Amino acid sequence: MKKRAIYKKEQRFRKIRRKSVFSGIFILVIVFLLLDAAVMVGAIAMGNAIFTSRIGIEYEGFSAFANMYESSETADEDLWSRLDGSGRTYLIKDQDGKIIHQNGVNTMSDRFGRMELMDSFATFRIEEGKDIPGIDVHLGTVDEKDAIRLSGFEVVTVKCYEDMGESAIHSSEGDIELNFLKLIPKGEFFNNRKYKGNDVISAHPVWVAIDVKDGKETLYGKVFLSVTGRDFSFAIALIIGVVTTILVVLAVLVINIISTVRYQKKMTMIFLTDDSTKGHNWMWFLLRGGNYIRKKWHDKYNYAVLDFVFVNYRNYCMCHSIEEGEELLTRVDRILRDNTNRWHEFVAHYASANFAVMLRYGSDEEFKARVDDILSKLMKVDPDQIFQFHIGVKFLPAASEKNGKFRRRKDTDLEVEYNDACTARATLVNNDSSGIAFYDEKLVEDQKWNDVVRASQEKALENEEFLVYYQPKYDPKTDKLNGAEALIRWNSPEYGFKGPGAFIPIFEKNGFIKKIDHYMLTHVARDQKKWFDAGLSCVPVSVNISRAHFIEPDLAEQIRDAVDKEGTPRELIEIELTESAFFDDKNALINIINKLKEYGFAVSMDDFGSGYSSLNSLKDMPLDVLKLDAEFFRGNSDGNRGEIVVSEAISLAKKLNMRTVAEGVEAKDQVEFLAAQGCDMIQGYYYAKPMPGNEYEQRMTMDR
16 A cells, blocks of 8 residues: 555656557557558459459450350361360360360369359459359469460469458468469560550469350360559559558658657646746656655665755745745755756755755765755855755665665655655754754654644543642742642553643644643632632632633633633632733733633733743733743843843832742742742742642641
8 A cells, every 4th residue: 555655646647648648659550550451451452353354354255255166056176176266275074074175285273263243344252162153263374385375475483372362262272383474575465465555464374164055064264364554553553642641641640749749748847847946846856756766776875855944934025025035945946956966866846945855975974064065055045144944854874684685665755754854844943043953763753652642632631631730839928828820740541641741732733722721720620619618728720721712702701601610719710821822812812811800810921031021011911910930040140130130020010910920949049039029929849849639738738
């Protein structure tokens, strides 16, 4: 199945390419065979006409001779003298086959057929052994006396085959040799006369039989089957005409095939040419490159498939124009082609800003140096500015087996290999600078895990394999529990215990995060209701809501209904939005926040400072809590710049009537600093790690 999938496109393409050519050749062969058959039928018909006309003429003359004998009442010397005086060679047999009289040499053979005559000599056919109306025709032989008597002829021996078609006299004894009379230069006319004004060129004797005396006797006479100059001229003219017709028809067909091939070649070029760069397109890369890499004699070479991507190409087109963007792509294509070998390396424009490349290489160092060189040239494709490119690489190294032979790449699917290169390149997507990424086993494992998560997510949700963990938030001034954040873990019976980093990014990409958010909200509300009813000191727990939900106009109502269904006081649930959500539809987000606050929920902004936070967003968004990103408290800052930023952020939040939470805090000095700045809550390992619900319940019990 895999092999069929690899060659499917190639087979379709070859079928398109060959269809028109094969149809032209097929028509040419059919026409040639038909014309050949027509020539054969014509030749047979011409021989048939000549044979019947000549035998008919001779038969008419011999019939008059037979009438002369038939009209005689007695057979005496006077009759024989008159008959012999005609110059004909003949003999008469009785019913028993006894010769009554003979004039000349009997050259009649035993080979004979039956000839049917219509209108004296209009048509004929030979059907050996059948009792049909007509005359017996016997093959005859020529002797020297015939040639002497018919001055100007010579005896010529030729080979005659048994089966010569309907126009031949059939024999039952195999091939024979016949003697013909052939006219030589300056000779006399055959029988001292012309046939309708035409010179006789050659003649062959045959014997015709006529029953006389009421069938009691048979008269056999020697006549000559002749070919005249007119017959020969007609045959030559017919042959020339037929050959000319054949040549004209063949010429037309050949011209048509050539025209079709040229047209097909032109269409193939269009089919394999990229519209933007006017170079090769993706289909050309798959067909030519794929066919090349699978050849046996290329197995000993190392190859690599690369995905070149022009970073921020769309932005370039927005700032300039699509036409200028395509011109830039054309220059990129030219650089790539100029730096590759046209005989064993391949370059094609894949789509948008992607280029597919297949390179042959020696060592890894050589390959890296070469790609770096190409990258440096691409970055300077426009002398006025520097461009960035991402490159994904999938190696197809030569592999030798124990017997010294190289492992075949006959099942290599270039589309799959390029997709792997794209997978490697995708790891650079968040990097705006040029870079190279290589496809390796880790990417393979990541992809496999991605598939596992996708296949298992519904079952895991149904079986409640996802667990809610709680990370407490403390007041740095009193060290009292003041809140918590709900975090997710996956305890899979098959794959073990997994943190959110192993599956949440996958859920965000495939949209399953929306179901996870509802799952978490329901379970947190259920836990809070249980603890509240148990009389514990419940504090608000924040639940993350993905930005994927904000296209839903009834999101606030969904949250309200889910919490109310569990009977949980709304003030115990805090809705936490990530900073990135604030760059979506601003008006829709403000509307959702206002509704949530109206329903009694607190709303917080998570990871403030992790991206490019907008102070204008803080002005417009009626938030309750601002969470400072953990990055503020990691690493060495330049002097006290980090502390100044944190201090001012806390001060700004207070002025906007927002509480502040510092997350990721791990050291005592950080706690002391934040307490001094008036930070409301601290979340981090300094106080507690994320913990399962039963442990968190114990924390609340301790604070009663």
